[in-house]
Amino acid sequence: MDAIALTKKEFNDLTSLVYEVSGINLHEGKAELLKSKIAKRMRMTNKSLKDYLSLLYANENEMIDFIDTVTTNHSFFFRENRSIEYIIQQFSLNPEKEKKEFKIWCAACSTGDEPYSVAVQLKDLGLSFSILATDISHSVLETAERGIYRMDKLQNVPLPLLHRFFQKGTGKYKGQIKVKNEISKHIIFKKFNLISDSAPQIVFDAILCRNVMIYFDFQTSEKVIHKLYHALAPRGYFAIGNAESLMNMKHDYTPVKKIPSLYTK
Ligand SMILES: C[S@@+](CC[C@H](N)C(=O)[O-])C[C@H]1O[C@@H](n2cnc3c(N)ncnc32)[C@H](O)[C@@H]1O
CATH class of the missing domain: 1.10.155.10 (Chemotaxis receptor methyltransferase CheR, N-terminal domain)
Known part of the structure; x- marks a missing residue:
């Protein structure tokens, strides 16, 4: 059949x-x-x-x-990393950075590649942070929580970060790689439906909502970006996917010059 x-x-x-x-x-x-x-x-x-x-x-x-x-849950480490790199660079220039815990929300995190990519870069710079990583699908969240990946998903990870924050599998885990606990302990994975759930009562310094709005129509995307706007701190960053656009939508975000798909509040 x-x-x-x-x-x-x-x-x-x-x-x-x-x-x-x-x-x-x-x-x-x-x-x-x-x-x-x-x-x-x-x-x-x-x-x-x-x-x-x-x-x-x-x-x-x-x-x-x-x-x-x-749908596709396709994701990989360091995907469209330019906006993430920029956000982290700005965090590291924050005069309050020693005292501050940066809060990030990956709002359609799929199998976790994206939040782990953010986490290793923040950790590398010695910044304090916590990440909320959410998705509608419990099966991708299970994979994300396990934190074990095929090597080919990490081919964009810079070698020093790869060696420092990941553990290579041996024996039956050969060809796989596991995120170390010093990284995963900063991330909470949770089920969250962008359409029907209310945004958490947390103010985030950055929200990533990437490569999910390609599945939504114009009206739905507009509602989602509006919902996320209210969860963002003043001057916080909002990243969408490179194939996505806020063009013609009603919104209050300001595009970040020279960094495609990145906005600020
Ligand atoms: C292509 S993945 C994007 C993963 C990651 N953000 C990236 O850019 O690599 C899209 C994810 O959006 C999730 N998704 C689809 N509809 C959703 C919704 N209404 N609320 C939350 N997540 C949703 C899917 O389960 C899938 O894991």
Whole structure:
């Protein structure tokens, strides 16, 4: 059973629900992907199409697992690092830096590559920090908490940082690498839905919300950037992905000159 037949109504109902829960806009072009994922989940849960769709509608965790399979959680260490580098450089110029604990929120952190990349750079400069790393998907958060990665995901990490903050696997872990506890202890991983959850009552010095708004439509992105604005400290930094844009959106962020995809409050 590799393909299933979805009526137009079933397809529309399903994409509306995905949109409602996660803000992700699945257009017609995703129909085949959607069908093959449903077929896979039907096999795994041993259910008919009708029963599987009922399960999906009734069970938020099943819905989030499902959303997981139709989005990409693709991430890697030191991805689009220019904005991160800039933020950290600015932190290190802060005259209060000795007394301050910098607070960062990675608001769609996927498997953790991004918050760990931020953490090793902050640690390297001897800055105090704490990172809240959130995602809608519990399966990516589990991977993030384990902190074990294939070597190829770390190919952009500068060697001195690689040697200092990661442990190479041996035996059955050969080819893998683990983030050291001195880094992971600064990060809290938590489930957070950018669409439906209220921002934490914390004021962040920087918020990264990168490569997730590509799945959202204009209105949803506008709501999300507005929500995050209120969680940002005055003069705090807001980073989006290089393929994303705030163009034509109503917002109060100021672009940081010469650093694409970076804004300040
Ligand atoms: C492509 S990854 C981006 C990871 C990382 N920020 C980066 O740039 O490499 C997109 C992540 O957004 C998450 N996501 C999708 N919809 C979300 C939502 N409504 N709330 C929070 N996270 C969401 C997905 O689970 C996925 O892990």
